[in-house]
Structures are given as structure tokens and as C-alpha cells.
Amino acid sequence: MSIKKKITELNRLSVEKxxxxxxxxxxxxxxxxxSLHNVGSVFRTADAFLVEGVxxxxxxxxxxxxxxxxxxxxxxxSVDWRYFEDACEAVSDLKCAGYTVFAVEQVENSIKLPDLQxxxxxxxxxxxxxxxxxxxxxxxxxxxxxxxIPQFGTKHSLNVSIAGGVVIWEVFRKxxxx
Amino acid sequence: MSIKKKITELNRLSVEKxxxxxxxxxxxxxxxxxSLHNVGSVFRTADAFLVEGVxxxxxxxxxxxxxxxxxxxxxxxSVDWRYFEDACEAVSDLKCAGYTVFAVEQVENSIKLPDLQxxxxxxxxxxxxxxxxxxxxxxxxxxxxxxxIPQFGTKHSLNVSIAGGVVIWEVFRKxxxx
Numbered sequence: 001m002s003i004k005k006k007i008t009e010l011n012r013l014s015v016e017k018x019x020x021x022x023x024x025x026x027x028x029x030x031x032x033x034x035s036l037h038n039v040g041s042v043f044r045t046a047d048a049f050l051v052e053g054v055x056x057x058x059x060x061x062x063x064x065x066x067x068x069x070x071x072x073x074x075x076x077x078s079v080d081w082r083y084f085e086d087a088c089e090a091v092s093d094l095k096c097a098g099y100t101v102f103a104v105e106q107v108e109n110s111i112k113l114p115d116l117q118x119x120x121x122x123x124x125x126x127x128x129x130x131x132x133x134x135x136x137x138x139x140x141x142x143x144x145x146x147x148x149i150p151q152f153g154t155k156h157s158l159n160v161s162i163a164g165g166v167v168i169w170e171v172f173r174k175x176x177x178x
Numbered sequence: 179m180s181i182k183k184k185i186t187e188l189n190r191l192s193v194e195k196x197x198x199x200x201x202x203x204x205x206x207x208x209x210x211x212x213s214l215h216n217v218g219s220v221f222r223t224a225d226a227f228l229v230e231g232v233x234x235x236x237x238x239x240x241x242x243x244x245x246x247x248x249x250x251x252x253x254x255x256s257v258d259w260r261y262f263e264d265a266c267e268a269v270s271d272l273k274c275a276g277y278t279v280f281a282v283e284q285v286e287n288s289i290k291l292p293d294l295q296x297x298x299x300x301x302x303x304x305x306x307x308x309x310x311x312x313x314x315x316x317x318x319x320x321x322x323x324x325x326x327i328p329q330f331g332t333k334h335s336l337n338v339s340i341a342g343g344v345v346i347w348e349v350f351r352k353x354x355x356x
Contacts, residue, residue, distance in 0.1 A: 002281070002283075002285040002318050002319065002321070002324050003315075004283055004284065004285050004313075004315060004318060005284045005285060005286065007334050010334055012331065012333065012334055013330070013332050014332065015332055018331060018332050021330075037215065041337050041339075041340060044333055044337055045336060045337075045340050046331075048329040048330065048333065048335075048336050049330065050330050050331060073333055074332065074333065075331065075332065075333050078332045078333075079331075106182065106183045107180040107181060107183060108180065108181055108183065109180060114351055114355075134182060137181075137182060140182060146180050149226075151188075151227070152226065152227065152228050153224075153225030153226045153253065153256060153257075154190055154193055154225055154253065155222055155225050155226065155251055155252065156185050157226075158222060158223060158226050158343070159222055161337070161339070162219060162339060162340060165340035165344050169344045169348075173292055177292075
């Protein structure tokens with residue numbers, strides 16, 4: 001039988017336990033993400049896959065915020081976050097701290113997501129951009145490389161929070177399998 | 179240099195070309211999904227990964243709908259869809275048509291998403307459930323198996339559209355790699 005697990009059977013962490021738990025070495029950077037729904041959704045995904053932190057940059061709103069809470073459902077309190085006025089500063093900071101930083105963008109010489117190779121012991125960051133403009137070109141230029149989610153339909157891109165979900169999942173899967 | 183591609187360089191399909199293009203053998207079933215944003219977002223993801231169709235069931239709204247359009251951005255016109263009064267009917271229909279159907283749910287004997295094995299030449303469907311209640315137990319019971327996205331944080335589940343994004347991506351990646 002396939003009985004659905006009760007919430008108590010899911011063995012989810014308390015916020016206190018989450019803070020103490022070892023995270024995957026991944027920071028998610030949001031470069032001018034306008035939608036509060038997208039910000040909240042990224043927090044919720046970051047919580048599920050034990051992401052180290054979310055960097056909110058530029059016009060991206062920060063917690064506490066009622067609209068972020070509606071989609072984060074409290075994950076904005078479990079996942080660590082910082083604010084930077086410009087994503088360029090966030091990327092500089094990450095590179096100085098030894099992170100390999102990938103823009104999630106559709107560029108000429110991008111790494112296709114299935115081909116992304118990660119190494120044990122290294123730290124990574126991924127930058128998600130604005131709903132319309134994507135990641136700023138200046139930020140793309142600062143990153144070590146761009147990672148592209150192959151897409152084959154009629155629309156030019158995925159929703160930001162879905163792109164974040166797919167990339168965070170793929171990094172999580174690869175890092176935990178090393 | 180990593181210059182971002184212009185929209186014209188992305189070589190996206192027109193709706194007419196999309197209709198003619200070979201899809202991946204995957205149907206996404208939405209069982210009582212309440213949020214129009216989630217419905218629209220699933221259409222947009224289905225468009226990107228050439229999903230065969232979306233089955234909208236129960237209280238799930240159908241196109242044309244202004245709120246669905248806000249997140250689907252037109253993908254509700256490229257991706258084929260059908261409406262069923264109950265997801266049980268949709269799953270029956272799919273099983274009769276030879277599809278292997280997975281509920282995306284957290285159940286005792288679930289297949290963990292990274293362990294999901296797909297076979298060349300077979301057709302698949304995945305069922306995503308209501309934002310609060312998940313997939314109906316009766317529908318879970320009708321499915322061939324449940325697929326679970328491993329989650330390790332404080333919240334009991336991912337947002338429906340993110341869970342859909344992760345599962346559709348994983349099925350797309352696996353089917354196109356066979």
C-alpha cells in the first residue's frame with residue numbers, strides 16, 4: 001500500500017535544528033528579482049535542499065515581508081540570507097571567499113545543465129536574474145561560467161523560481177552523489 | 179566572452195511548429211491544483227521541455243484564463259490540455275492508453291526521484307496534487323507507484339509548480355538520455 005505520510009512522519013527539522021544541520025556548499029544569488037512570490041519560492045526550495053544561504057540583491061525584497069511569507073511559508077526564517085545593493089558586490093564577495101560562481105543564463109558558450117560537473121570540497125554559487133532582463137551582463141561577465149537549462153518550446157525562458165528549483169535540485173543531486 | 183543570447187538567437191518555436199514537434203512521452207496531471215499561478219507555471223515548464231500534454235482535473239482552472247496567462251505567458255496555447263472532473267478518471271484513461279502513472283507524493287514505499295528508472299518506448303504520466311492536501315489517496319492508490327522528491331528542510335513540501343519543475347526536468351533528462 002502507498003499510504004501518504006503524515007506531516008509528523010516526514011521528520012522535518014525545526015528551525016533550530018536546521019540552523020545546526022550541515023548544508024550543501026551552495027549559495028543562491030537573486031539579481032534584481034522583482035516578484036515576491038519568486039523570492040519566497042526560492043527560500044522554500046533552498047530550505048528543502050539544505051542550501052547554505054540566499055543573497056538578495058538590488059531591487060529584490062528582503063524578509064520579513066508578508067508577500068514573501070505567503071510562498072516561503074517560514075523558510076525565510078530557516079535559510080540564512082544577506083542583502084547586497086548590487087549583485088556585482090555579492091559575486092565579488094563570493095569569489096573572494098573561494099566560491100565558483102555560475103550565472104544561470106542563456107549565453108553562447110554556456111555549460112548545459114546536464115553537463116555541469118562539480119567537485120567534492122569546492123563551494124558553489126548560482127545567480128538567478130530578473131524576470132524580464134535576466135542576470136545583468138556585468139554580473140554574467142564576473143561569473144566563472146554560465147549554466148543554461150536546455151529549453152525547447154515556444155517561450156524564451158522558464159519562470160525564475162522554476163529555473164531556481166531545477167538548478168538547485170541538480171546541484172543538490174550532484175553534490176550529494178560525489 | 180559570455181554574451182547573453184538575444185531572443186531571436188534562442189531559436190524558439192512558433193506555436194504551429196511546437197504542435198508539429200515530437201514531444202517527450204509525458205503527461206502531467208494536476209489533481210485539484212488551486213493556484214492559477216501554479217497552473218500557468220506548469221504550462222510554461224511543460225512548453226520548455228516538450229511535454230505531450232497537461233490534464234487539468236477537479237477544481238483546477240482551465241485556459242483561457244487571465245491569471246493562468248500571467249504565468250504561462252502563452253504556453254497554455256502551445257501545450258495540449260484536457261479537462262477531467264476527477265483525477266481518477268484521468269489516471270484510468272491514461273492507464274487504459276498504456277501509460278505508466280506516478281503520483282508525486284511522499285509515501286512509505288516511494289521511489290526516490292534520483293532512483294526513478296524509465297524505459298525507452300514507454301509512456302509516462304506524473305500526478306501533482308493540491309497545494310494543501312496533495313494527491314488524493316484514491317488517486318495515489320490507482321497509480322503504478324509514487325515518486326518522492328527527497329527533502330531535508332523545515333517545510334513539509336515544495337511549492338507545487340517547483341515540484342512539477344523538478345520532476346518534469348528529471349523525466350526530460352532521463353528520457354532524452356536513453
